[in-house]
Amino acid sequence: MRAGVSKSLTNSEEACRYWAKATFGLPFFRRNRERMAPPHGRTLCFQSDKSAALGACLLNSTIFWWLYSVFCDCEHVNDGFVRRFPIPATWNDTDWVSLGKELTASLAANANRKTIKTKQGHTIEYDEIKAVHSKSIIDRIDAALGRHFGLSRDDIDFIANYDVKYRMGAGVDEE
Numbered sequence: 001m002r003a004g005v006s007k008s009l010t011n012s013e014e015a016c017r018y019w020a021k022a023t024f025g026l027p028f029f030r031r032n033r034e035r036m037a038p039p040h041g042r043t044l045c046f047q048s049d050k051s052a053a054l055g056a057c058l059l060n061s062t063i064f065w066w067l068y069s070v071f072c073d074c075e076h077v078n079d080g081f082v083r084r085f086p087i088p089a090t091w092n093d094t095d096w097v098s099l100g101k102e103l104t105a106s107l108a109a110n111a112n113r114k115t116i117k118t119k120q121g122h123t124i125e126y127d128e129i130k131a132v133h134s135k136s137i138i139d140r141i142d143a144a145l146g147r148h149f150g151l152s153r154d155d156i157d158f159i160a161n162y163d164v165k166y167r168m169g170a171g172v173d174e175e
Helices: 049-060 062-071 079-083 096-109 131-149 153-160 164-174
Strands: 008-011 022-024 029-031 042-045 112-117 123-128
Touching: 022 049, 022 096, 042 049, 049 062, 049 096, 049 131, 062 131, 062 153, 096 131, 131 153, 131 164
Parallel strands: none
Antiparallel strands: 008 022, 008 042, 029 123, 112 123
8 A cells, every 4th residue: 555545644755864753644646747646755554644644744754764774784774664663552642643744844845846857758857855954853853752662861962963964964966
C-alpha cells in the first residue's frame, strides 16, 4: 500500500547524511506533470493518523538519527531497524498529529523545488527537503520523545545537540 493514504508516512530517501527525512503523507513528486509517490522513497502504513504522525516525528527526530548513526551503516535506512525501533507505552499521551503536521508543513515550506530531465525524456519535479531548517520543531519532538523514553533534560539536550556543528553547518549544503 502506497500513495494517498492519510495514515502513511514516506521516508524521502534511502540513505541519509545528518538527517533522516520523513513526511506525514506523501512529499511533492511529479513525473511528466502527474503526481505520484516518489519511486525511491519508502512508504509505511499505520492503523491511525496518530501513529503515522508519531512515525514521522520519530524518523525525523535527533533521537532516531543518533541511534541510527550508532547502530546502522549511515548509508541505508534499514527497514528492520525502523520496524524494531522501540515505542514507549506512553506514546499515545502526546498530540503527535499536530506535531507531525507542523513538521511536515515546515519541511515543505523550507524545501527547494527541483526540476530535472531524465535520459528517457521524463520531466521530474520534486521537493528537495532541507530538514536542518526545521530543527526547532525537531527539538520539540525530541523533548516530547525524550519524556516518553524517560530521558533527563541533560540527556535530551545532549542528543538534540549531538554533532550539531556538522549537522547545522556542513549538513546545510550536503544534506
